[in-house]
Amino acid sequence: MIKLNLPSEYNGSASGIVLSGHFDEPDSYSVVRPAGRSDWLITYTLEGEGYFHIPGEEHCCDPGDVTLIKPGTPHQYGTAKGMRWHFMWAHFPDHALRANLLPETKLFNEMVTGDSTRNRIYWAFSRLLTDSRERSSYWNELCLASLNEVLILLARRRKQHFDSRVEDTLNRISQSMREPIKIEELAAAVQLSPSRLSHLFKESTGLSIIDTLNQMRIRQAALLLEHTDRSLADIAYDVGYQNYNHFINQFHKWQDMSPSGYRKKRR
Known part of the structure; x- marks a missing residue:
């Protein structure tokens, strides 16, 4: 000793x-x-x-x-x-x-x-x-x-109290938020089947993997709208949306208003 x-x-x-x-x-x-x-x-x-x-x-x-x-x-x-x-x-x-x-x-x-x-x-x-x-x-x-x-x-x-595999998936999504995601690749990375990961993820977070990705993107877009003068199209592309109309629809879904309305209200 x-x-x-x-x-x-x-x-x-x-x-x-x-x-x-x-x-x-x-x-x-x-x-x-x-x-x-x-x-x-x-x-x-x-x-x-x-x-x-x-x-x-x-x-x-x-x-x-x-x-x-x-x-x-x-x-x-x-x-x-x-x-x-x-x-x-x-x-x-x-x-x-x-x-x-x-x-x-x-x-x-x-x-x-x-x-x-x-x-x-x-x-x-x-x-x-x-x-x-x-x-x-x-x-x-x-x-x-x-x-x-x-x-x-x-x-x-x-x-x-997240399962470690859900935690890893959340981290992978946040790190590659701008990129298209494939649930099959996420599942392989945490050694689960796609269906098992999808079920476990929603059970733990209350959202699907795709909804979680869209929520992350819209939160980031909201920050850019509030704190920068970048165009809506640039912001949509920067957070991962190739389709501008899809960006508008998702922003309405998660913020209950248009991106331009959000910018005006916050400023």
Whole structure:
């Protein structure tokens, strides 16, 4: 068992700064904090297996797991026996982020399913690590923004309770909103039949895949109408409509008015 004695700058984030790192450790790695810390600890497991232990509770950390330890919680964590643990971590002050995004439990552990959310969390942590190392202007604010993104993604998952395959499909639609979509290709990407994906998607979101795509496009069109002087035809094309009349019909369906009427009302 190894008890790490960290430098004085690691004795809590009383100064309000974010501390972070990226570790790949053998099973000799262990940290024991009998009195806890004055700040939050968050980890994101990439590979291997780790563990967290607080009085009366223990959790394993598998790939895709996000774990948070509340300030003041006695804890021990490390690499599981016979394993390596590859993970990213950060300490951040208690007051730095919105309280409603932080768990109430002393130890929170959630496995993130779905490639899209895992990738977003990975890149948020990667940006956090880069900003923490470079420490250029507003580096701490950028680190907190990345942490905020991770916590919002977790909060959204808890609220929506989406199947990971629906979540991935939503992400794919939003990333290629301007392109024609094929349900067969979306289904193949999440390893479902087209009919099964269509049923699961509507059951989860209340809308069909096509309706969801049109809703995304019209929301984007509404923003462009409100904040730019671009022509209606240009906006229709920009959000993915090759047929102008189809754009007009869809705008009426989702906004209950014409695009020109919407622009006039908003301005």
